[in-house]
Amino acid sequence: MTNLNLIDDPWLPVRGREGEVEYIAPAQVAADGGRRYHALAAPRADYNGALVQFLVGLLQTACAPADEKAWQALWEAPPTVAELDTAFRRYANAFRLGGDGPRFLQDLTLRDGEAKPIAALLLDAPGEQTTRRNQDHFIKRDTVAGLCPRCAATALFCLQTNAPSGGQGHRVGLRGGGPLTTLLVPRAGAATGLWHTLWLNVLPAGAFQPEPGQEGAAAIFPWLAPTRTSEKNQKVTPQQAHPLQMFWGMPRRIRLDLDNVTTGSCDLCGVESTELLTQYATRNFGVSYEGWLHVLTPHSREAADKPLLPAHGQPGGIGFRHWAGIVVADDEGRGKGRFPARVVAHAAQSMARRRIPADVLAFGYDMDNMKARAWVESHLPLFLAEESRQEEFEEISRQFVHAANEAFVYLRSMVKGALFGEPVDHQGKVKWDFPPHVSIDTAFFDTLAGTYWRQGEPLFLARLRALLAYPADEAGDESCKESWLKDLVGLCLRLFDQAVGGVEEADSRVKAVVYARRQLGGMLHGNPLRKLMYLPEHAGKEAKVKGGKRG
Numbered sequence: 001m002t003n004l005n006l007i008d009d010p011w012l013p014v015r016g017r018e019g020e021v022e023y024i025a026p027a028q029v030a031a032d033g034g035r036r037y038h039a040l041a042a043p044r045a046d047y048n049g050a051l052v053q054f055l056v057g058l059l060q061t062a063c064a065p066a067d068e069k070a071w072q073a074l075w076e077a078p079p080t081v082a083e084l085d086t087a088f089r090r091y092a093n094a095f096r097l098g099g100d101g102p103r104f105l106q107d108l109t110l111r112d113g114e115a116k117p118i119a120a121l122l123l124d125a126p127g128e129q130t131t132r133r134n135q136d137h138f139i140k141r142d143t144v145a146g147l148c149p150r151c152a153a154t155a156l157f158c159l160q161t162n163a164p165s166g167g168q169g170h171r172v173g174l175r176g177g178g179p180l181t182t183l184l185v186p187r188a189g190a191a192t193g194l195w196h197t198l199w200l201n202v203l204p205a206g207a208f209q210p211e212p213g214q215e216g217a218a219a220i221f222p223w224l225a226p227t228r229t230s231e232k233n234q235k236v237t238p239q240q241a242h243p244l245q246m247f248w249g250m251p252r253r254i255r256l257d258l259d260n261v262t263t264g265s266c267d268l269c270g271v272e273s274t275e276l277l278t279q280y281a282t283r284n285f286g287v288s289y290e291g292w293l294h295v296l297t298p299h300s301r302e303a304a305d306k307p308l309l310p311a312h313g314q315p316g317g318i319g320f321r322h323w324a325g326i327v328v329a330d331d332e333g334r335g336k337g338r339f340p341a342r343v344v345a346h347a348a349q350s351m352a353r354r355r356i357p358a359d360v361l362a363f364g365y366d367m368d369n370m371k372a373r374a375w376v377e378s379h380l381p382l383f384l385a386e387e388s389r390q391e392e393f394e395e396i397s398r399q400f401v402h403a404a405n406e407a408f409v410y411l412r413s414m415v416k417g418a419l420f421g422e423p424v425d426h427q428g429k430v431k432w433d434f435p436p437h438v439s440i441d442t443a444f445f446d447t448l449a450g451t452y453w454r455q456g457e458p459l460f461l462a463r464l465r466a467l468l469a470y471p472a473d474e475a476g477d478e479s480c481k482e483s484w485l486k487d488l489v490g491l492c493l494r495l496f497d498q499a500v501g502g503v504e505e506a507d508s509r510v511k512a513v514v515y516a517r518r519q520l521g522g523m524l525h526g527n528p529l530r531k532l533m534y535l536p537e538h539a540g541k542e543a544k545v546k547g548g549k550r551g
Helices: 026-034 045-062 068-076 081-089 128-132 149-162 194-199 243-247 320-326 342-349 387-420 442-469 474-500 507-524 527-532
Strands: 012-016 021-024 037-040 114-117 181-186 253-256 261-265 272-277 279-283 299-301 330-333 336-339 358-368 371-381 422-426 429-433
Touching: 012 045, 021 026, 026 037, 026 045, 026 081, 026 194, 037 045, 037 194, 045 081, 045 149, 045 181, 045 194, 045 243, 045 358, 045 371, 068 194, 149 253, 149 272, 181 194, 181 342, 320 336, 320 358, 320 371, 320 387, 320 442, 387 442, 387 474, 387 507, 387 527, 422 507, 442 474, 474 507, 474 527, 507 527
Parallel strands: none
Antiparallel strands: 012 021, 012 037, 114 279, 181 358, 253 279, 261 272, 299 336, 330 336, 358 371, 422 429
């Protein structure tokens, strides 16, 4: 039976100054003033995402600063390894992977659950139905037969943190299945280490004040007490547990089988081990969480009478189209809107953190119900204006994104018209007829969308940098907005020309292409886009743009 303790033992894979990989205990992230180790080095990208959340949660739980002044002091002069170890060791009993009593993230009383192969801890492993139907085309069955204790601990934490729907009574994670996580990371080139990335995402202790009666360790770490099961759909709300449990949610009833281990190399990290885990026991109806707002995840709400819902990973990753809601709030009023994670929003309010150049790292699974299709990861810079101008800067950045969304609607519509439609002149306006049962390749338009947002992102970021550099006055703001509209016009017309390709060589499509391009130009120069940007509208009729040459 393994004696691994996740506080005491060196189990975290990290990368050092020269690129070498080492295994360290959590307190060692503070070595050499927090600069010895630069990044986590797990064998999978999603496990790096899990481990960074593990460490942020551990710091937030064991040594949260009293206030921003205390936070800044530890940013500038991190604790010693010994000091950090002392803080962590208070909770060492909750971080034993084995033993007869409480085990890290494992059901305290589960003894007779259903046996599962250890590979089922991996979110992208094929399920029973997929294997039975011989549909495991991408992640093959039987490729993971044994995990070393270190990788098993990582896989367990990753599953409990991201748990998707797993069938009847197999509960999803505290943030739903496959949540999006957003972290602040020091901008590339800064003389910082792994400690600084972690500490940048730790909030003052006052952000996690428990309700009376929820102060104990068992209210933080649910595996220290019998599981609050959910056979009758019982819920665990933020009022029924310590707020810090958001980092240590345990929706799945799992107990690793540490008695039937084998010897060999771990199928994830390749390290030789005499304690390879091959299976675990599980049972449904674990903890069912409701109403939690995780500080590392953005949320959205459709209406005032609806709950805030966590954001999830998106196909193609996170880009500037998600800026409003990931980096800045997109409050539509009456309770509706999209809101950044609390750690991101806090950075704009903290004088100490505002001085640190940082990016927003967004990552998570692209989920298709119970299946993890891909792991997505993206960086967006955290632009902060002067404090007196921050609100106005955020508003203009939202306008940029809203205009870009509307411009893409125009582009997609006119490409569709050029390829499949027939323009009909109706009282001086072009309307489009489409043949019945026309077959439209959705993959083509998905590719068009991906290209649009990918090519538009550097333009967007350049305009935001220009906005920060302009004088804080109405003329400067208007100039930046006009420049952004010109960027959108150029991008849309260029992508239109690429999308329709050589279609107009066919005589039957010449008219459609010419009309569609002309109409697209008119829409892009029209008043609806200008309204979104709060720019002066054109007097009288909206400007018309002729078809002309391509390019």
